[in-house]
Amino acid sequence: MGALARRYLVLYNVAQACGWLTVLAKASRASLDDATGAYDACRSTLMVFQLASFAEIAHAVAGLTPTPAAAALAQWSGRTHCLKCALDAVKTSHASVAATALVFAWALTEVVRYPSYVGGLIGRSPKWLTWSRYTVFVPLYPLGAAAEMKLMYDARAHARKTKMYAVTMPNAYNFAFDYVTFLNALLVAYPFLFYTLYRYMFAQRRKKLGKAKEN
Template identity: 30%
Template sequence: MESRKTASVSTRYLIAYNALSAALWAGVLGRTVLLLPLVGPTHIHESLGDYTKWVQTLAILEIFHIAFGLLRSSLPTTILQVASRLLLVWGVCDRFSAPQQSNAYTSMLIAWSITEVCRYTYYVINLSGGSGGVLNWLRYNTFFILYPLGAGSEAWCIFRALPEVYAKNETYYWVLVAILATYGPGLYNQYTHMIRQRRKNMRGKKRA
């Protein structure tokens, strides 16, 4: 009985966390789409930079969810994914003007926010006992476009920042160059992983 009660509390917490995250990322998406025709892509960071970096920072909790056993997922992979996003919002786009004024910043937000709205909403429905429906299809199909768009935008933001970084801190410059070199293999691994997950998910649907 006690374990069932604990599980229920954990499930309610995870539903609340995922619902909040979905709403916050929907805010990023909605504000980006609304502001884009008004201010243009080179000024999106001025309006959304602070909001986005704090929304992304909330994802640190997902590391603790896995560490404390609330979720079953790869801890190293989650740490890497969260850290790479934090590097972009805090260590690159927040500190240097070139990526802030790049079209890639806007395309990065669009790719991230659509992905996260689908992902977190899917988790809410799944944890609530639903089947996902359209969201299940979106989760396992939109990555074909959104992953390359997101990774390409991230890499371009880092690339655009490099001249400014070099002028301020040569060591940090070489750190970012090394990180930039991992984007190709990293995208390939992430992309093929999602393709395998999609096949597994689609097989399950066909059997049902």
């Protein structure tokens, strides 16, 4: 990797770490007053930094990071869909327990993940940070996935009532789309997609922490 690319990635990951730390701080502060107010308190910051993480797909395509581009796209699109369509578009879900769980699961994961990337890029990643990177996902990934599924499940009623994102025929493109059906299919597929990611992360944990022990 060239020096310029490395500097760019360091700056990108530092910015993301700061952004997610801000999300965590805002959500934590709001939760002290109202346990269900976390999402609205950090909504704008969360939206900006989640959408900005689209850059990680470009990083993968350009070969700047070893992450497969398809995996980066799947993770980004899954998160962004849940955030924009199943949560933000359904106002009644903003104050739900699932919304609060999602905010904290995502933020706690990212405030460890991005600093870990920075440490790796500059060659100064302490063992405790590497251990945290490959350990905090164990409880947080299932929590985040469960919150995402609950939000999508709850969004169906709103989507059915308002015909949200529905495309009906006849139309010029001879195409129809029912968002409720899409959500139902996604909810069936989600556990299998999560299992694939979770198993991959455990394989990475064995690889990374095994190396840390050897060092």
